[in-house]
Amino acid sequence: MTDEKTIIESSFDRVYRKRRLIQKSLFLLFRLAALINCAGLFLVVSFIALKGYKAISWEFLTQPPIDSMTKGGILPCIVGTLCLGIGSIIVALPIGVASAIYLNEYASPGRFLRLIRLGISNLAGVPSVVFGLFGFAFFVVYLKMGESILAGVLTLASLTLPVIIGSTEEALKSVPDTYREASLALGATRWQTIYRVVLPAALPGTLTGAILGLSRAAGETAPIMFTAAVFFTPGLPGSVFDKIMAMPYHIYVLATAGTNIEATRPLQYGTALLLIAMVLGMNLVAIIWRSVLRKRMK
C-alpha cells in the first residue's frame, strides 16, 4: 500500500521536477535574448563613443574639413543635417497632422478608410533607397529642383510622413471621447472641437512624434544620396537650391570611398559619435516625454 503511494508520488515528483527544469532553462534563454539586445546597443554605442570622443573638439564642431578631408571639422555636415532634418519636419508635420486628424476625427470606418491605412502602412514600408530613386526622378528631375536641399527635404519629408501620421493618430486616440462629447454638447462644431479641445490635448503626443520623425530624417542616408548630399562643399549653404554635406553621408563616404580611409578614421568615429548622440538624444527625450504623458493620462 505505502509502496504504491510512494511510487506514484515519486514519479509525479520526477515529472514535475522535469517540467520545472525545462521551464527554468527556457526562461533563462528568454532572459538571455533580452540581454543580447541590450548588449548590442551597449556594444555599438560604447565602441563608437570610446573611439570617437577624442576626435570631438571645438575645432571639429566649428571648422569645415581641410587637407582633402583628413583634418579640420565637420561644421558643414552638422549644418546640413540640421537643415535637412528640420526642413523635412516643417514640411511633413502639418501634412501628417492634418492627415491624422482626417483619419481619426472625420473619416467613418469602412473600406475607404482601410484602403488609406493600408496605403500609409505601405508607405512606411517602402525602402529608403526607393525613396531616394523617387526623390531623384520626381523632385530633382521632373520638378527641376536639381540636387538641392529642397529636393532632399521633400524626399525626407515623404519618408517621415508615415511616422508622424502614426504618432499623431496615437495621440488623438488617447484624448478621451468625453472631451469631444462635452465640446459638441456645448454647441461647438466638429472643427471647433478639434481646434480648441482635441488638438491642445493631443499636442504633446504630436510633438513626440515630430521629434521621432526629426531623428529619423537626420539619420537617413540613402534618400539623400541622389537628391541632396555631396562629398564636399567649401562653404555653408546659401540657398535651398544648394547642394549640401550631411553627417550620415559623410560617414559613408569617408569610410568607403575616401582616398585616405585610414587617415580619416578619427573623423569617421567623431562624426558617427556626434550623429548617434544627436539621434539617440532626440529619441531619449521623446521616450521620456511620452512616458510622462502616459502617466499623466492615467
Added chain:
Amino acid sequence: MATIRQRTDNSVRFIFFVIALASISILFMIMIFLFAEGMPIFKKVSIYQFVFGKYWYPTSSPPDFGIFALIVASVAVTMVSAAISIPLGVMTAVYLAELAHKRVAEILKPIVELLAALPSVVIGFFGMVVVAPFLQDTFGIPTGLNLFNAALMLSFMSVPTICSLSEDAIYSVPVALKEGSLALGATHLETLMRVVLPASISGISTAVILGMSRAIGETMVVLMVAGGAAMVPSSLFDPVRPMTASIAAEMAEAPFRGDHYHALFATGIVLFLFTLLFNIIADRISHKYRQTGEASL
C-alpha cells in the same frame, strides 16, 4: 439653415480629406515614377531575362542586365538575418511581456526602441570596422565583408521591429486564457507555449513579416558590409550584392537616362514589389486573424 460655422466646418473637413489623399498619393507617385524611369529597360531586355539573367555587368560592352544574383543576395541576406532576428526578437518579446518585472520592462523597452533608432549608416560602419576584421580573423576567411556579416548587422534593425510588435501581440492575450491554463495545472512555460503564443501567432507573424520587410529594404548596412560581389553566393561567407546596395552604389555613376539608369530603376521596381507584397501579407494576416478577445478562440 447652413450657418457660416457649418460651412467652415464642411470646408475644413474637405481640406483635411484632400491632405489625407495627398499623403496617400505619395505612394502612387512613387509607383508612377519608378515605372516611368524603369520600364524603358524592358525594350532592351525582356522581363524574364532581367529577373532571371545571371549576369549583372551594366558597364561592360555589351552590357548584361540580369539581376538574379542581386535578388538571390537580397533574399539570402534577409533569410539569414531572419534566422537570427526572429528567435531573438520573439524571445525578447516574451521576456518583456511575460517574465520581466514591470520596473525592468520599463527600462528595457526604451532600450529596444533606441536600438531601432540607431542610424543604419552607423550600424554599417560598426560592421565594417569591428565585425568584419573580427570575422576575418576568427574564421580565417578572405573578407569579413560578406553575407553573414550583413545579415548579422541587419538583425540589429529588424529585431526591434519584431520585438516591439510581438510584445504588443503577446501582451494583448486575455488574462482569462492564461488563468484557465494555469488552473489546469500547466506550468508557466507550458501556458506560454500552448496557449499564449498560439493565441498571439497572428500578431507575431505580422511582426516577423514587417521585420523582414525592413531587412530586405535596408540599404546602407548591406552597401557597406555585404561585400558587393554580384554573384550567387555559395556559402555563408561569400560577398554578395543585394538590390538596395546595387542601386545606391551605381546611381551616381550611371549615365542619366541610359540603359544602366533605367535598369537601376527597374531593380527599384522589383524591390518595391517585394516590400509591397510583404506589407500586404502582413495586413491580410493582421485583419483576417485579428484577436478579438476570448470569443475568437
